[in-house]
Amino acid sequence: MTVEKLKSGHHTGETECNYIVWIAYSGLGNRILTLASAFLHALLTNRVLLVDRGKDISDLFCEPFPETSWLLPLDFPLNQFNRFDKKSPEGYGNMLKRNVISNTTSTLPPFLYLHLAHDSDDQDKLFFCDQEQSLLQKIPWLIMKTDEYFVPALFLISSFEQELSNLFPSKDTVFHHLGRYLFHPSNVVWGLITRYYGAYLADADERVGIQIRTFESGTPPFQHVMDQVVACFLKEKLLPEVNRQEPIFTASRNRKSKAVLITSLNSGYFDKIRNMYWENPTMTGETVRVYQPSNEVRQQTENNIHDRKAWAEIYLLSLTDVLITSSRSTFGYVAQSLGGLKPWILHKPENHTTPDPPCSRAMSMEPCFHAPPSLDCKARTWTDTGALVPHIRHCEDVSWGLKLV
């Protein structure tokens, strides 16, 4: 019946069920974070979450809910999701701009498109206000396209406050719980994870993950990033110093082994770190072995095999004991949060120069929302949304971003 309303283009009165449709958009880390955000919004507003399968969602994840599917049926009438973008006339922000929708409009549309992406404007971001949420509550179908982990901003909506605090007594564990509840690697990906873990990581005394993602111009590997990674793990004592003077060094009887899991699109960083621990003994006597599952050279989103490896690597990073991540990367955010880890974040280099300090510890395991709203919904004035409540702060790696702590 709700689908009939969608086809007719009109909508009045109640519907049996309300839905939110998540559109597959952007890289895998982004997709995982946004799916969790959409799910939480659906939970808070009593909607059923349906998932646009894109090219490979069903290949990567098991169905999370027993005996039912979250995948949108293939014959769903509105399946040309690519046509929705910032300029779409069905966009909620655009409708507000044209004054064609408000709390007093008598005939509401059966669906609205929500553009909650990095390029959303202030009108789109009114989504994060109580008043607008009460209007959206009357629309049976919400179609959402986002590449943002918008959960922190849901915590700014006062009508969600009580339920959120019931659901998450510890506010810095939201993605940790949602992620572990929703995202189960499919069997093919689980095979990649378990074989790799068993072969290279399981029997080490400690596992150290290093996620290296660069957003710089030029051809990687970059020497300044290499220097930064080494400076970070030495300064923070996550891996031992090496003795470059003596070929064999047995000062200590420490027989501990550390396995280092590097993930990167490039193999250059791995080569250098592995050689560092092959060519020189460690000062502590510890054994350091270094691995990198893949080096895919470039992002190939929605290529099945590529995305399987990306998902397996995210998951493997989450199984490490100590984690170093690259700033601003959702790939790293998912790994840290699934793993319940507060990573050391490699600061973003400026002008191809190694930052000093090279890295610092995250405040919490939560991902950062990179494009948050900055409106005080009640006063309708601009405000610093990172200073309103103690559990929402600006992020370590994106000064204007918001994260739960």
Ligand code: GDP
């Ligand atoms: P972000 O761009 O760092 O926020 O992370 P996303 O996961 O959204 O997009 C980056 C995409 O590039 C990933 O999904 C992968 O497709 C690819 N990618 C980036 N880094 C790695 C890596 O270390 N290993 C693999 N296998 N793929 C990567």
